[in-house]
Amino acid sequence: MNLFIFILGTVIGSFINVCIYRIPRGESIAYPYSRCPQCGYKIAARDLIPILSFLYLRGKCRRCNAKISMRYPLVEFLTGAMFFLAFIKLGFxxxxxxxxxxxxxxxxxxxxxxxxxxxxxxxxxxxxxxxxxxxxxxxxxxxxxxxxxxxxxxxxxxxxxxxxxxxxxxxxxxxxxxxxxxxxxxxxxxxxxxxxxxxxxxxxxxxxxxxxxxxxxxxxxxxxxxxxxxxxxxxxxxxxxxxxxxxxx
Ligand SMILES: [Zn+2]
Incomplete structure (x- = not known):
């Protein structure tokens, strides 16, 4: 269960990344596709797995090799860890x-x-x-x-x-x-x-x-x-x- 809560946290963390990027730009956070800000490549589902995608892509866009900010895996991990700690302390x-x-x-x-x-x-x-x-x-x-x-x-x-x-x-x-x-x-x-x-x-x-x-x-x-x-x-x-x-x- 604890692992599930951690993973849930990293998924929320991935959504938090979308919020951090889009809300200050006035863009919708509900609009489905994430794109590479460099080349516009529509990021496929397999490249949207929290933390792991960043690792196997070695922090680069699959198409244009533009660097992906360290902020993405960091926020995903942080959110996962915080959810985990909150669950240990408070339970459901x-x-x-x-x-x-x-x-x-x-x-x-x-x-x-x-x-x-x-x-x-x-x-x-x-x-x-x-x-x-x-x-x-x-x-x-x-x-x-x-x-x-x-x-x-x-x-x-x-x-x-x-x-x-x-x-x-x-x-x-x-x-x-x-x-x-x-x-x-x-x-x-x-x-x-x-x-x-x-x-x-x-x-x-x-x-x-x-x-x-x-x-x-x-x-x-x-x-x-x-x-x-x-x-x-x-x-x-x-x-x-x-x-x-x-x-x-
Ligand atoms: Zn790209």
């Missing part, structure tokens, strides 16, 4: 459905932000709607706690964006508001902290290595994704570790 449940929904949209957002500096409204809005519905189903009356998580996540980034002028944008605000619906107040607060710590650390490393200047904007989406996924999987452990170590409760 609405919580599992909620977790993989959040994970999938965070992966789309992280990569569209990295490649195009865009977190598409379509993705965030769909995520928020599903998040709200699932949380009403799972938590019933306690849904308020998750709505407050949404206000906390979106509101904090909104304030930072308003006062820092640049750096963070509308996409980041909306994405964190959507994350809040899935994680609730406590874990959203942790996600905010983790995202800032990870983003700042990466920023300092990039500047020290002279890969970026002090004034360059670094997309924040990938750090929202990292911080939120860490909170989703290990949030409670991280919080109790922190309090054991530093607060002596």
């Amino acid at each position: 449940s609405l919580d599992f459905l909620s977790a993989v929904t959040l994970i999938s949209s965070l992966i789309v957002s992280a990569f569209t932000d990295l490649e195009y500096q865009i977190i598409p409204d379509k993705v965030v809005l769909t995520t928020a709607v599903i998040g709200l519905l699932l949380n009403i189903l799972i938590h019933g009356k306690d849904v308020l706690y998750y709505l407050m998580g949404s206000v906390l996540g979106g509101g904090t980034i909104f304030l930072i964006a308003a006062f820092s002028q640049g750096g963070m944008g509308g996409g980041d605000i909306k994405l964190f508001a959507a994350v809040g619906l899935f994680l609730g107040m406590r874990l959203t607060l942790l996600s905010l902290l983790l995202s800032f710590i990870l983003g700042a650390t990466a920023g300092i490393i990039l500047i020290v290595l002279k890969l970026k200047g002090i004034k360059d904007a670094i997309p924040f989406g990938p750090f929202i994704a990292l911080g939120s996924i860490a909170s989703l999987f290990a949030g409670d452990k991280i919080i109790s570790w922190y309090f054991l170590k530093y607060a002596h409760i």
